Amino acid sequence: MIFLLAVTLILRDGKRINSPSIHLEGEKIFLEDTVLSRRDVDEIVFKTGGISMGKGERDVSSLLRLAEKADSLFPDAPGVVLIDEGRWEYFPDGSRKYTYHFAGLVKKEEKRGWRRRFFWYEKEREALRVEYARVIKPDGSVRYAGEIKIASPTTGDVFFDRGEIASFELPDVDPGDIVEYLYVDSTFKPWFPSLFEGDWFFGGREPVLYSSLTIKIPPGETLIYVARNGKPEVKRKRNEWTFTMECIPPVIEEPAMPPLSDLVPSITFSNLTSWDPLFDWYGEFQKRRLRITPRIKRVADSLTSGVDEPEKKVEILYHWVQRNIRYISIKGGASSGVSGHPAEETLLKGYGDCTDKAILFAALLRACGIEAYPVYINTNDAGSLVREVPSFYGNHAIDKVKFDGKEIFLDATGYYSRYPSFWSADHGVWAVNALERRIEYIPIPPPERNARIYTYSMVLHEDGTLDVEFQSEYTGDYESWIRGFWDTRREEEKERVFQGMVKEVSPKAELVSWEIENLKDLSKPLRLKIRYRIKDFPEKAENYWIFRLPELQERMEKRELSLTERRYPLFYETSEMIVQRVKLILPPGKVSPPSSIELKGRYALFSGEYRVKEDTLYLEAIWKRWEREIPPEEYSEYRRQVMEAKRWLGKPVILELQ
The missing domain is CATH 2.30.30 (SH3 type barrels.)
Incomplete structure (x- = not known):
């Protein structure tokens, strides 16, 4: 019903x-x-959807018994989910109904937040009814939620011109209470009536006693599904499937772990056996919005006037869209929410979300005769695509660009990515390319494309003063982050930040000068230049000076390696390279640096070498990591490699004065 x-x-x-x-x-x-x-x-x-609140009566005694069981099984948990039960029904006309039943035992203050429930709700497409929402006290007494509140959401640069947030709050929830609610969300105007898809996650950060999903489809419809990270019990009765798991332990938080959706047991389902209908649906939206109007053509031609090389045109347009189209998201129906607004509309307004900017960038490229395709992705912090199950997919849109036999991906959403770099959250994920009718992988750039290069020219004077000229430059998303940081600081703030940076090197350090090169010019590498001085730099013992080169070891400080072993993979957004080069002119004497080192691992490489030439000491240390994830079984070896590299960089240099 x-x-x-x-x-x-x-x-x-x-x-x-x-x-x-x-x-x-x-x-x-x-x-x-x-x-x-x-x-x-x-x-x-x-005419409109709606939302209403009712009151239902369920067996209180059975829930109290479940609470006793949960308390004995998970005595230290801040809260235990007693019932996590969903039911999907798909109807022949494409409408669908979702029923959800939740009951949770609040054991500690931090889980009192269960008393509030929020719903994203589009009244033109949905009808929402809360059948009941109540709190059950340990003595069996019951209190119900009051009215449902409606709010129009805005969050930062994201504005919603359709939809509202409905919420309720249960009164007087304390540790020992059970929070329970059941609601029905009926979608009578789905975006894509012939597509029925979704997913279900068994468990999470709290232990779960009972979790189930039931799916009912019309006779003759197809259902495909994939289970990940566990095997739920599956029962089928004609055109109805039920997936169940019980006593699911919580995911224990670890530093730098993959997204929760890639760790917990899950079911992903769809009634489509091919991506073709979705390619058609997405593609039709995109084709209409990619239309090259006279205005689009004029802008593309004027920006690339006098430029013949396709790659240079890509670079110019990539930087222009980032710097001239502000990120503001206007969410409405399927046409704007999924495929963005027409390219010319975004150009005229001067703002848009990731999809709008991807559409505009692709249209400008096409106006120059360069192949470009907007693609949908899930950023790598949001969970992986289950490719076997066609579904709505993606929390982000970027572009695939083809020229001179090359195929690359670019993300014009932000403001600071220097060609050919793009946001690291886009690396190592699957993309839905509707216009080329492909599901394709976005590779992780090599470490050289995500490099930090630090160069020092130092002079250690006979009075023990160390003069340092430092320069840093970058490739990849780290450069984007650094550029954005400095671009949003006032001049007086910059001076204070640089003062703080040199004081972190040594309390005795004094800033002499600083400079930021190419801050506003995306076409050129960003460079930071700092000069500072440290008095009484070495430790002295008779005619021996002992010192450690500043800052080198700190760059191998990795807080994500605090655990000695892990249950889950170590998760990074992208690859990494750190290059540190030092030229140090010394007073006359005999210098004894650490011996060279090379550490080769399956996921990373570190090499360090000192060289002495007359009165000058040279160092080159290079760290490379080329994978995004380190499996738990490989973690100890990777951690040992990092720690050994860090220890080597911290070894002292000994100078025996003449």
Whole structure:
């Protein structure tokens, strides 16, 4: 049975009936005071969705018994999910209904947040009914939620021109109480009626006693599904499937772990056996929005005037879209939410979200004769694509660009990515390329494309003063972050930050000068130049000076390696390279640096070498990591490699003065 609010029924004889609510069950339509056959109804017009609150009565004693069991099984947990139960029903007309039942035992203060529940809700497409929401006290007494509150959401640079947030709050929730609610969300105007898809996660950061998902589809429909990270019990009865797991332990938080959705047991399902319908649907939206208008052509030509090389045109347009189109997201229906606004509209407004900027960038490239395709991805902190199951996919949009036999990916969403770098959250993920009808992998750039290069020219004077000229430059997303940091600082702030940087090197350090090169010019590498002085730099013992080169060891400080062993993979967004080069002019004497080192591992490499030439000491130390994830079974070896590299960089240099 499906429950809908605020509808108009148009009968076959032309008569119109307005009703504040209806129930649909089989071939019958139940109004408040009558029952109609679907054969008598020509059209149901859903003028608006709605939201309402009811009260239901469920067995309190059974929940109290579950709470006792949960307390004995998970005595130290701050909260235990007693019931986590979902049910999807898909109807022949494409509408669908989702019913969710939750009950959780609050054991500590930090889980009192369960008393609040928020729903993203589009009243033009959905009807939402909270059947009941209550708190059950240990003595069995019950208190219900009050009214449902509605708010229009805005978050930073994201604005919603459709949809609202509905919420309720349960009163007087304390440790020892059970929070329980059940709601029904009916979607009567789905974006894509012939697609029925979703996923379900068994467990999470709290232990779960019972979790189940039921899926019911019309006879003759197909259902495919993939289970990951566990095997739920599966029961099928004709066109209805139920997936169940019990006593699921919590995910224990670790530093730098993969997204939760890639760790917990899950089911991903769809009624499509091929991506083709989604390619068609996405592609039609994109084709209309990629239209090269005279204005788009004029802008593309003017920006690339006098440039013949395709790659240089890509670079110019990439930087221009980033710097001139502000990121603001306007979320509406499927056409704007999924495929963005027309390229010319975004150009004229001067703002748009990731999809809008991807559409505009691709249109400008196409106006120059360069192949470009907007693609949808999930950023690598948001969970992996299950490629076997066609589904709505992606929390982000970027572009695939083809020229001179090359295929690259670029992300024009931000403001600071220097070609050919793009946001590290896009690395190592799958992309849905609708126009080329492909699911394709975005490779992780080599470490050289995510490099930090630090160069020192130092002079150690006979009075023990160390003069340092430092320069840093970067490639990849780290450069984008550094550029954004400095671009948003006022001049007086910059001076204070540089002062703080040299004081972190040594409390005795004094800033002499600083300079930032190419801060506003995305086409050139960003460089930081700092000069500072440290008095009484070496430790002295008779005619021996002992010192450690500044800052080198600190760059191998990796807080994510605090654990001696791990349960889950160590997760990074992208590859990494750190190059440190030092030229140090010394007073006359005999210098004894550490011996050279090379540490080769499966996921990383470190090499360090000192050389002495007359009165000058040279150092080159290089760290490379080329993978995003380190499996738990490889973690100890990787950690040992990093620690050994860090120890080597911290070894002292000994100078025996003449």
